[in-house]
Amino acid sequence: MRSALTMLGMIIGVGSVITMMAVGTGAGQKISEQMASIGSNLLIAFPGAATAGGHSMGAGTQSTLTVEDSEAIRTECSGVKDAAPLVNKALQVVYGNQNWSTLVMGTTPNMLDIRDWGVSAGRPFGWEDVRSATKVCMLGQTVANNLFFGMNPVGQTVRIKNVPFAVIGVLKKKGQNPSGQDQDDTIYVPITTAQKRLFGSQLYNLVSIIFIKAKSFEDLEPAERDITSLLQQRHHIGPKQDNDFTVRNLTAIIQSAEMAVGILTTLLSTIASVSLLVGGIGIMNIMLVSVTERTREIGIRMSVGAKTSDIRFQFIVEALSLSLIGGAVGIAIGAGGSWLFTYFAGWPTIITAWSIFMAFGFSVLVGIFFGFYPAYKASRLNPIDALRYE
Amino acid sequence: MGLVEIENVNRIYMPEGEPVKALDNVSLVIESGEFVSIMGPSGSGKSTFMHILGCLDTPTSGSYILDGTPVSSMGHDQLAEIRSYKMGFVFQGFNLIPRTSALENVELPMLYTGMGAAERKRKAMEALKAVGLEGREKHNPNELSGGQQQRVAIARAIVNDAPIIMADEPTGNLDTKTSKEIMELFVRLNVEKGKTIIVVTHEPDVAAYSRRIVRFLDGRITGDERKR
Numbered sequence A: 001m002r003s004a005l006t007m008l009g010m011i012i013g014v015g016s017v018i019t020m021m022a023v024g025t026g027a028g029q030k031i032s033e034q035m036a037s038i039g040s041n042l043l044i045a046f047p048g049a050a051t052a053g054g055h056s057m058g059a060g061t062q063s064t065l066t067v068e069d070s071e072a073i074r075t076e077c078s079g080v081k082d083a084a085p086l087v088n089k090a091l092q093v094v095y096g097n098q099n100w101s102t103l104v105m106g107t108t109p110n111m112l113d114i115r116d117w118g119v120s121a122g123r124p125f126g127w128e129d130v131r132s133a134t135k136v137c138m139l140g141q142t143v144a145n146n147l148f149f150g151m152n153p154v155g156q157t158v159r160i161k162n163v164p165f166a167v168i169g170v171l172k173k174k175g176q177n178p179s180g181q182d183q184d185d186t187i188y189v190p191i192t193t194a195q196k197r198l199f200g201s202q203l204y205n206l207v208s209i210i211f212i213k214a215k216s217f218e219d220l221e222p223a224e225r226d227i228t229s230l231l232q233q234r235h236h237i238g239p240k241q242d243n244d245f246t247v248r249n250l251t252a253i254i255q256s257a258e259m260a261v262g263i264l265t266t267l268l269s270t271i272a273s274v275s276l277l278v279g280g281i282g283i284m285n286i287m288l289v290s291v292t293e294r295t296r297e298i299g300i301r302m303s304v305g306a307k308t309s310d311i312r313f314q315f316i317v318e319a320l321s322l323s324l325i326g327g328a329v330g331i332a333i334g335a336g337g338s339w340l341f342t343y344f345a346g347w348p349t350i351i352t353a354w355s356i357f358m359a360f361g362f363s364v365l366v367g368i369f370f371g372f373y374p375a376y377k378a379s380r381l382n383p384i385d386a387l388r389y390e
Numbered sequence B: 001m002g003l004v005e006i007e008n009v010n011r012i013y014m015p016e017g018e019p020v021k022a023l024d025n026v027s028l029v030i031e032s033g034e035f036v037s038i039m040g041p042s043g044s045g046k047s048t049f050m051h052i053l054g055c056l057d058t059p060t061s062g063s064y065i066l067d068g069t070p071v072s073s074m075g076h077d078q079l080a081e082i083r084s085y086k087m088g089f090v091f092q093g094f095n096l097i098p099r100t101s102a103l104e105n106v107e108l109p110m111l112y113t114g115m116g117a118a119e120r121k122r123k124a125m126e127a128l129k130a131v132g133l134e135g136r137e138k139h140n141p142n143e144l145s146g147g148q149q150q151r152v153a154i155a156r157a158i159v160n161d162a163p164i165i166m167a168d169e170p171t172g173n174l175d176t177k178t179s180k181e182i183m184e185l186f187v188r189l190n191v192e193k194g195k196t197i198i199v200v201t202h203e204p205d206v207a208a209y210s211r212r213i214v215r216f217l218d219g220r221i222t223g224d225e226r227k228r
C-alpha cells in the first residue's frame, strides 16, 4: 500500500513532466519547421499602406507595385540577395474530367530560391519561359495529388481558364504556413504568361506581392529600411505622405512566434517542476509516515541479529527498486500521455532525453533519500529503542 | 564460571526531566542450562535488565561478561553478532513483522547468518514443527491467534540454535490455557535441548515453571531463590 502510493507519486510526477516538456518542445519544433517552410531571411512588400493593426488597407485593390519595382529592389538595395514579383489569383484547374480550385501564382524562376523551394519531379520553368510567356506550369503537391492521384503529372497538360498549360514540374512538399494555409495547394506559372493569359491585361505589370531575400539575418533590418526608401523614391512619396505599400519582415514575425512558444515551454516546464515537487513531497510524506512501522521492523531485525549494514542495504535496495520501477512506469506514462496529446490535439510532441533525465533523476533521488534516510537513522538506534519507537 | 556474569550494572534513562535509575548496582550470575524467572512489580526494572542481558541495550556502567567475553564495551555490530548466535527473544507483544508469513518471520534470524535459502526454509519449517505450528507457515501474523503468534516468535528464537532464550512477559497477552502451553514449551526447550531460559514475569503461576526466581524492586535485586 505504502509502496503503491509512493510509486503513484513518482509516476504522476515523472509522467507529467515528460508530457509537458514533450508538448512544449513539440510546439517549438513545429514553429521552427514552419519558419523553414516559409524560407529564411525573408521580407515581403505588398501594395497598400499598413494600418496600426498591421493589416494593409485595401491591399491588392489599388495595386501600386510593379515588376520594375521588384527589379529595382533586387539590383539597387544593399543587403538584398534576390527579389521576385508575384501575381496570384484563385482559379479552376482542369485535367481530363477532374477539376480543382487553387491559387495560381505567376512569378519568375528565382522565386524558388528565395522561398528555399525546389521541384520533386520534372524541371522548374526558366527565364526563357518568362521572356516568351510560354504556357508551362509547376504543380504544388496538393494540386498534383488531387488531379493526378499518384500518376506522374510531368508531360501532361492541364487547362486553366481554358488555356492549356504543359506541366513541366512538380514542387516539393512544403506544408502549412504559420497561419495554417496549405502552401502546396498552388500552381506556379511564368509571370508573363499569368499576366497575358490568365489575369487580364488591366493588371499588366502590376504585382500583388514581392518576395525579397536578404543576404543574411543581420541584413534583414537594413534591407527593410533600404527597400522602404527606394520605393518611396520611386513612387514619389514625400516625408509627410502615407506609403502606398508595406514592407514586412516575415522572419521577424516568425521569430516573435518562436519566442511565444519559448514562453509557453517555460511555463509548461514550470508547471511540470511544480508537479514533480508535489510528487516528491508526496513520496516524502508517505515514506516518513511509515517510519513508525518501519522503525519497529528495523528493531525486530536488529534484535534477531541484523547489523547496521544489513539494515542499510535492505532499505537502499528497497528504495532503489521502488524508485526505479516508479520512474520507469512514469516514463512510460509520459510517453503515452505525449502520444495521446498528439493523437487528440494534433500537436506534435517531442520527448527529450533531458526531460526524462531530469524527471527520473529527481524522483529517484527523492525516493532514495526519503526511503533510505529514516532507515539509516533507525539503524543507528539501540535495537530496543527501535523496537519501542512510537 | 557462569554463562552470564553481571557485576554492578547501572542503567540510567535520560528522558526529558529527571533521570531515571532503572537499574541500581545489579549483580547476578546465571549458569548454563538454568531456567530463571525474573519477578517484581511493574516498573521495578525487569525489562531493562533483560534488555541488557540480551544485548539489546547497553548498561550505563558496570560489567557484563557473557560466556567469558566482556560484552559491555562492544560496538553495535559485535552485539548484533552475539544476538545472532547466542540469543533468542520472545516479547510480550510478539514483535512479528506484519504482512509477512510465519515462515518468513522464522527465517529472519538466518538471513543475517549467511545461510542459503533452501537450508533456511528447512530449518524454519523444523522450528515451526517444534512449536506445533505445522501447516500454518503460510499465514501472516494477523491470521494467527495470540498463542500461535507467540509460538512463531518462539520458533524464531530457537531457529538459530542460540543457547539462551529470553522472554519478557511472554504470556502477558495470552489466556491461562494458552499461557500454560507456552510455558510448557519453554520447559521442554530447557529440559530436552538444554537451553538456558530467562523469563521476565510478574505472575507467580508463570514463575512456578522455573527452578530459580530472582526478585526485583526499584531497580535492585531483593531476592534470589532456587527450588529443591
Ligand SMILES: Nc1ncnc2c1ncn2[C@@H]1O[C@H](COP(=O)(O)OP(=O)(O)O)[C@@H](O)[C@H]1O
Residues within 6 Å of the ligand: B013, B014, B015, B020, B021, B022, B040, B041, B042, B043, B044, B045, B046, B047, B048, B049
Ligand atoms: N526508555 C525509557 N526511558 C525512560 N525511562 C524508562 C525507559 N524504559 C523504562 N524506563 C523506566 O525505568 C523503570 C524500569 O522500567 P522497566 O525496566 O520497563 O520495568 P518493568 O519491566 O519491571 O516494568 C521504570 O521507572 C520506567 O519508567
Ligand SMILES: [Mg+2]
Residues within 6 Å of the ligand: B046, B047, B048
Ligand atoms: Mg517490563
